[in-house]
Amino acid sequence: MIPSLDLISGVLAGRQRDVARLITRAETSDDECRPAINALYHHTGKAHIIGITGVPGSGKSTLVKALATAARQMGRRIGIVAIDPSSPFSGGAIMGDRIRMNDLSGDPGVFIRSMATRGSLGGLCRAALDAVDVLDAAGYDLIIIETVGVGQDEVEVVRASHTTLVVSAPGLGDDIQAIKAGILEIADIHVVSKCDKPDAQRTIGDLKTMLMLDMPRDANWMPPVVGTSAESGKGIGELLKTIQTHHNYLYTSGRIQDRLRMIAESRILKTAEELVRLRFVRHQAGSFIAQVAQRQLSPYQAAQQLLDE
């Protein structure tokens, strides 16, 4: 086995095998890779991170392909982290995001990685941001995180990206859906996909009405609504421009600092939770489980003791 620290130079040089291997090790919570990932963190922070979320079948993967293709023509190097669900029973996963992105395969300026949720809720997987770091360090300057197909409340992606896109497809629900709390509130940019369909204009209208009533997260950034059709290419160029406008806005307004701090805070908390989880899984589980099951300890007492040890 190649030590992870020996993969660093390959990652920094953009060597795909080393990038891929280090992501795998981060994904499996391998302690051995931590010094390498820590070291790489100092080489990150250059990429623009875009989160794309939406309900299953809304066209996220297809949109990612269209965006990546357009951004490649502008000379950007694209990293894509595409997340699909793991089976809650077997733990296995079938990941099919690549099916929609096959035209990108073979372009050395595009790196696509499929990741399974492995029990994470919230739309991301635990190691998604480690993967983003590795890609960032490897020189991919536009990184797209595609969440699992989400419902109404999986909003973790907003604490992972600089610019969040929420994809809505026409024909799913009425204007009441648009005024509910949750996922629609996290968008920096709304995308209405499949906008060659006849009812797309209505979906765009519903979203715009919602936004007029909304208290935006940022008074100076009213989330635009962009209609796209990956099939005809309509709206893709406009969307890419809008993404760039948002990026420029974050930097000229200084709001980028808020985003970076929010991402950092969330990552520390998530990582701490993960460390506790791993400690539980690896060492202490047995005795505590029995004591709680037999009502000798409350779950809270057991958790407290685990943390104190």
Add this chain to the structure above:
Amino acid sequence: MSSPIRVLIAKVGLDGHDRGVKVVARILRDAGMDVIYTGLHRSSEDVVNAAIQEDVDVIGVSMLSGAHMTHFPRILNLLKEKDATDIIVIGGGVIPDADAATLKKMGVADFFLQDTPPDTIVNSVRTLVEARGKR
């Protein structure tokens, strides 16, 4: 911690029959593996590039079109070129026994042809990955 085995399942060339390969994907998923399915009509280059980016342990290629003597050797060669021979190649579909034997000599680790029981596929994948060891 043990990591799930990662498998890339691919259909190569002008072969549009993917019912079998989807069943295999499902079998491996139910055995707790991470399965990445590429979809139809991929080139050998696509498959090898995807396998490297996904850092898979195994590439499984299903061929029912008769082009196996072209695509399997190409995939094996590309893996050699890219210094990625630690990735195990297995095959499935409709492949004459004599061709399967030839391809095994060239480096395909195993073939699962029609009527292979699901357990045989799962056990073989696990055994092959275990035998290769950690990388």
